[in-house]
Amino acid sequence: MTKGDKLPGEKRRQAIIQWLGENNAPITGSELAKRSGVSRQVIVQDISLLKAKSYDIFATSQGYMLLPKATSQVTTKLLACKHDFSHTIDELYIMVDHGLFVRDVIIEHPLYGELTASLMIQSRQDADQFYENMRQSKASLLSALTEGIHLHTVEAEHASQIELASQALEKAGILLKETD
Numbered sequence: 001m002t003k004g005d006k007l008p009g010e011k012r013r014q015a016i017i018q019w020l021g022e023n024n025a026p027i028t029g030s031e032l033a034k035r036s037g038v039s040r041q042v043i044v045q046d047i048s049l050l051k052a053k054s055y056d057i058f059a060t061s062q063g064y065m066l067l068p069k070a071t072s073q074v075t076t077k078l079l080a081c082k083h084d085f086s087h088t089i090d091e092l093y094i095m096v097d098h099g100l101f102v103r104d105v106i107i108e109h110p111l112y113g114e115l116t117a118s119l120m121i122q123s124r125q126d127a128d129q130f131y132e133n134m135r136q137s138k139a140s141l142l143s144a145l146t147e148g149i150h151l152h153t154v155e156a157e158h159a160s161q162i163e164l165a166s167q168a169l170e171k172a173g174i175l176l177k178e179t180d
Contacts, residue, residue, distance in 0.1 A: 026063030
């Protein structure tokens, strides 16, 4: 496709699925718009239509990702954590260093109830990018609304990875214990 060419709707949405499926890293809406020859707003609409067709697309702070269909058994668990801003990167490093995929962060807000934000962090590089985006934007963590208390949905190939990560988080004073 040459610059200025515009893909028609259904072909564009098929191309978006293909591009997301071929990438392990997120792709920004602006990049998808550039590749498609349309505006970013058209891409946002396309993503909504694709989600409505049950494509597992997640919007992260780094762009859009298509989650692969599960071909193996994955263990999922919620980890309850508590820490201040300064321990954010430590928490993420511990989890990804143990092979965990950090799907999201969840807080229980007194007015809005449960709030969930997609993270999609699976490597130190992802963690560094998240931390840098947070630092540059000067945005607060969701957990700032709950005195540092939050949950993470994590996934791993083996339950033992989650157990070892939990032990390391506890040792670092990040895992929320029943006595806290």
